[in-house]
Amino acid sequence: MTAARILLASHGTPGARAAEQAALSLCAREGTIWHLEVVPDFWKGMRGDDWLNNTVTQQRFGDYVESQLERELAEHAAALSREVLSLGLAYENLSILGKPADCLLEVVSRESFDLVVIGSPRPKGTPGYRSRMKMETLVRGLRVPLFIAPHPDR
DSSP states (O other), X not given: OOEEEEEEEOOSSHHHHHHHHHHHHHEEEEEEEEEEEEEEGGGTTOOOTXXXXXXXXXXXXXXXXXXXXXXXXXXXXXXXXXXXXXXXXXXEEEEEEEOHHHHHHHHHHHSOOSEEEEEOOOOTTOOSOOOOOOHHHHHHHOOSOEEEEOOTTO
């Protein structure tokens, strides 16, 4: 099975890296990988107002968090772009703030894709924040085949 236009939801965790490798192996020659990075919307209001005691300090902290997120997204996109382009494939990058399933469905409604590739949830006990993909929302709304890459720790 190959697909010419793949939407890949990835943010650089081990499960997302497994999805990246799956997308690369499933992409047809001269195909395109559309890389979707979703910043979960809980970051939107991250200002430290529960422990920082004045507005200026809260604003500085919020700006710091935002710049860190932007830097990490750019680094991840650059690394994946190099990998995709080295295989002779085309690469597009999209970064969106919101709920992962809703953002993915929004992108699919605007563009034409042959396949959507995502990683599976982290196994229980694996450290890290779980910004869960609402699978029911995704599966009910998706009109494109979905490939869920197995987590590498399973």
